[in-house]
Amino acid sequence: MSAEVEDSSNILPSEKPAVDSNKEEKKVQKRITDDDLYRHSSQYRFWSFTVDGLKEKRTEINENATAKVKEALVKFVDTKKDILSERELQTIQSKATPLTADEELKLVGFYAKKVQVIAQHLNLPTEVVATSITFFKRFYLENSVMEYDPKDMVHTTIFLACKSENYFISVDSFANKAKSKKEEILKYEFKLLESLKFTLLNHHPYKPLHGFFLDIQHVLHGKVDLNYMGKIYDKSKRKITDALLTDVVYHFSPPQITLAVFLNEDEQLIRKYLELKFGEQTNEIGTTPTPEASKEPTDSKKPDEKKEDKSLSQSKINVDKLLETIISCKEMIESFETISTQDAKLIYAKNYYCKNPNVIVQKLKRKLEQISQDDSSNEPRIDKKQST
Numbered sequence: 001m002s003a004e005v006e007d008s009s010n011i012l013p014s015e016k017p018a019v020d021s022n023k024e025e026k027k028v029q030k031r032i033t034d035d036d037l038y039r040h041s042s043q044y045r046f047w048s049f050t051v052d053g054l055k056e057k058r059t060e061i062n063e064n065a066t067a068k069v070k071e072a073l074v075k076f077v078d079t080k081k082d083i084l085s086e087r088e089l090q091t092i093q094s095k096a097t098p099l100t101a102d103e104e105l106k107l108v109g110f111y112a113k114k115v116q117v118i119a120q121h122l123n124l125p126t127e128v129v130a131t132s133i134t135f136f137k138r139f140y141l142e143n144s145v146m147e148y149d150p151k152d153m154v155h156t157t158i159f160l161a162c163k164s165e166n167y168f169i170s171v172d173s174f175a176n177k178a179k180s181k182k183e184e185i186l187k188y189e190f191k192l193l194e195s196l197k198f199t200l201l202n203h204h205p206y207k208p209l210h211g212f213f214l215d216i217q218h219v220l221h222g223k224v225d226l227n228y229m230g231k232i233y234d235k236s237k238r239k240i241t242d243a244l245l246t247d248v249v250y251h252f253s254p255p256q257i258t259l260a261v262f263l264n265e266d267e268q269l270i271r272k273y274l275e276l277k278f279g280e281q282t283n284e285i286g287t288t289p290t291p292e293a294s295k296e297p298t299d300s301k302k303p304d305e306k307k308e309d310k311s312l313s314q315s316k317i318n319v320d321k322l323l324e325t326i327i328s329c330k331e332m333i334e335s336f337e338t339i340s341t342q343d344a345k346l347i348y349a350k351n352y353y354c355k356n357p358n359v360i361v362q363k364l365k366r367k368l369e370q371i372s373q374d375d376s377s378n379e380p381r382i383d384k385k386q387s388t
Contacts, residue, residue, distance in 0.1 A: 043203050128162055
């Protein structure tokens with residue numbers, strides 16, 4: 001802007017020079033990306049955590065539930081102390097112990113896998129399966145398995161996911177297909193909605209998967225086989241569903257998860273794509289600048305063009321940093337393991353006993369009675385004839 005215009009505060013309105021509309025400064029508008037939209041979503045605001053933040057949240061939920069369980073156990077012992085034997089008290093103390101945060105996490109992971117298997121067995125769309133897993137895992141970020149049995153929440157989360165993803169099925173039909181009861185499915189539906197903070201829209205990695213699938217073919221045009229890309233797409237789609245069982249959904253954005261899954265399928269392909277797409281020495285379609293373009297002096301650009309370039313440079317993606325993030329996501333997916341059915345049964349039994357100490361007492365009584373009967377049956381019988 002010229003010097004005389006800059007000092008316009010001392011010029012009377014009638015003396016101000018007219019501004020030519022053709023010479024007005026161009027306003028540099030920031031481009032709104034899908035990532036910007038995601039970071040303003042309820043999913044990002046409510047369900048994104050740091051690794052330490054997620055651990056603290058789970059620990060807090062476990063500690064609150066543990067305190068309630070211990071309080072209930074103390075109350076049970078106080079009301080039954082006159083009729084409980086010393087051995088029964090010791091058995092309650094040893095077996096009726098609350099779950100640890102790690103045991104809760106393992107049990108939730110085991111039943112989240114069951115949600116996936118059941119939803120797929122019901123031939124539900126991929127988005128419904130993904131939302132079912134998401135709802136189930138989020139519910140147990142707000143509640144403990146010591147308060148709500150995971151078995152009771154499996155069909156409830158799947159049915160709510162059907163409604164959330166506009167896959168219409170009546171509760172009677174769903175109950176019939178799932179071999180459950182209508183009352184059991186609807187029993188905790190409002191509690192589930194409440195725990196989800198009534199946020200039902202999900203940003204799954206499937207849309208980025210389709211977008212990257214098309215863009216890779218564009219950037220690597222003529223360098224990648226379409227049939228091969230089709231196979232990679234199908235494999236990646238299945239692995240994304242498995243990735244939803246892990247904690248990556250709380251630490252990474254959907255496109256980052258998609259790229260991590262792609263990287264796991266073909267690392268060389270994805271590295272080449274990212275270098276061509278986001279490399280500093282490449283343009284949008286992955287071709288290197290011509291020598292003539294590189295010789296053009298930077299000072300020849302107009303001020304408004306410089307501002308545009310500055311805005312674009314600020315939005316450039318650092319390939320090395322992006323790769324580091326994607327590799328971290330990939331390693332987290334690969335490190336996830338579900339526990340065996342036997343281990344899950346042991347944790348589930350422990351969870352059941354800590355909430356039902358009376359069952360421990362009854363089980364101990366039956367065991368002692370059985371031992372007593374076995375001992376009496378093993379006693380030697382006296383023959384009457386021999387005694388005479």
